[in-house]
Amino acid sequence: MQHQDLLDPDALRLALAELPLWTLDTERGTLTRRLRFASFAEAFGFMAEIALHAERHDHHPEWFNVYNRVDVAWTSHDVQGVSARDVVMARLCDAAAARRLQTPAP
Numbered sequence: 216m217q218h219q220d221l222l223d224p225d226a227l228r229l230a231l232a233e234l235p236l237w238t239l240d241t242e243r244g245t246l247t248r249r250l251r252f253a254s255f256a257e258a259f260g261f262m263a264e265i266a267l268h269a270e271r272h273d274h275h276p277e278w279f280n281v282y283n284r285v286d287v288a289w290t291s292h293d294v295q296g297v298s299a300r301d302v303v304m305a306r307l308c309d310a311a312a313a314r315r316l317q318t319p320a321p
């Protein structure tokens with residue numbers, strides 16, 4: 216299986232089990248997570264860090280930010296769904312978020 220291929224149902228199940236803070240949006244074909252940070256500065260710092268990862272991996276987030284909240288969605292446009300690349304990026308998000316001050320998820 217190529218890195219950019221659509222994950223098959225079993226691979227997707229395994230990936231989701233390993234990413235408990237992420238949900239599969241079947242309509243959008245995305246892995247999504249809602250984050251809430253301690254401040255706008257923390258949220259924007261997270262986004263800046265992920266932006267650099269996105270450039271390095273040539274894989275970019277769909278996201279929405281208001282103040283301390285960041286909704287992140289990962290999808291692979293060429294296969295119109297979730298690939299291993301999205302799982303890699305979700306893991307990087309988890310690591311970056313874990314290093315930053317957060318408030319409990321809404």
Ligand SMILES: C[C@H](O)[C@H](O)[C@H]1CNC2=NC(N)=NC(=O)C2=N1
Binds near residue numbers: 292293
């Ligand atoms: C041409 C370029 O490689 C593509 O447009 C890349 C860029 N960033 C991307 N980001 C995401 N999330 N999915 C993609 O399929 C994608 N494709």
